[in-house]
Amino acid sequence: MNDPKNPPNLDLATWRPRLAAMAAGSSGGDGAHDSAHLERVWRNSQALLVQHPEADALVVMAACYLHDLVNLPKNDPERDQASRRSAQLARHQLAWMNFPPEKLDAVAHAIEAHSFSANIPAESLEAKIVQDADRLDGLGAVGLARMFYIAGRMGSGLAHPDDPLGAHRIFDDRSYALDHIMVKLAKLPGMMQTAGGRTLAEERLARLLAFREEFAAESGVQDGV
Numbered sequence: 522m523n524d525p526k527n528p529p530n531l532d533l534a535t536w537r538p539r540l541a542a543m544a545a546g547s548s549g550g551d552g553a554h555d556s557a558h559l560e561r562v563w564r565n566s567q568a569l570l571v572q573h574p575e576a577d578a579l580v581v582m583a584a585c586y587l588h589d590l591v592n593l594p595k596n597d598p599e600r601d602q603a604s605r606r607s608a609q610l611a612r613h614q615l616a617w618m619n620f621p622p623e624k625l626d627a628v629a630h631a632i633e634a635h636s637f638s639a640n641i642p643a644e645s646l647e648a649k650i651v652q653d654a655d656r657l658d659g660l661g662a663v664g665l666a667r668m669f670y671i672a673g674r675m676g677s678g679l680a681h682p683d684d685p686l687g688a689h690r691i692f693d694d695r696s697y698a699l700d701h702i703m704v705k706l707a708k709l710p711g712m713m714q715t716a717g718g719r720t721l722a723e724e725r726l727a728r729l730l731a732f733r734e735e736f737a738a739e740s741g742v743q744d745g746v
Contacts, residue, residue: 551674584648
């Protein structure tokens with residue numbers, strides 16, 4: 522007998538292209554939140570689902586693909602509302618597509634809680650997995666590429682010219698992209714909700730910290746003097 526909470530792979534395979542199609546075009550030209558980002562978040566989630574077979578995989582998959590349906594720029598004053606708006610839109614569109622109605626609340630919560638800026642606690646296991654999976658995409662080599670891409674769109678500089686490591690100043694990631702590692706990304710491993718997410722986050726953060734040191738070394742300024 523099939524577990525009603527964990528649909529057979531056929532159901533996931535049926536819904537996956539429909540969810541991807543629903544999300545297509547929602548990035549608004551933002552290469553850091555495009556369809557490739559959604560696919561990576563789903564892959565990250567699949568790695569975490571292996572450790573949590575009790576989680577509802579269809580809920581997780583739907584939230585992964587639809588969490589950025591409303592994508593506002595990082596410097597938009599209403600950025601912290603994006604996940605709530607995404608959840609509302611996802612609920613409406615999924616209902617129209619005859620998604621299992623008993624799963625709509627769970628999908629909406631996972632979408633709302635994924636956002637760093639919204640600061641909504643992830644209360645379900647599915648929401649914790651999606652939140653971890655999305656944050657993992659902000660770390661490691663991919664996270665580094667996304668960080669500089671977003672900084673470029675916002676008009677930020679690469680790094681402080683005299684003190685790239687922030688040894689003698691306050692970090693300012695709106696002005697300097699490299700500062701974002703210490704302002705936000707270095708905090709993510711400690712905020713992970715799952716053990717697997719925490720392990721992966723620590724591994725990926727180590728690469729960012731190593732890059733930060735290498736960047737400073739190549740710039741010829743490592744300690745702000």
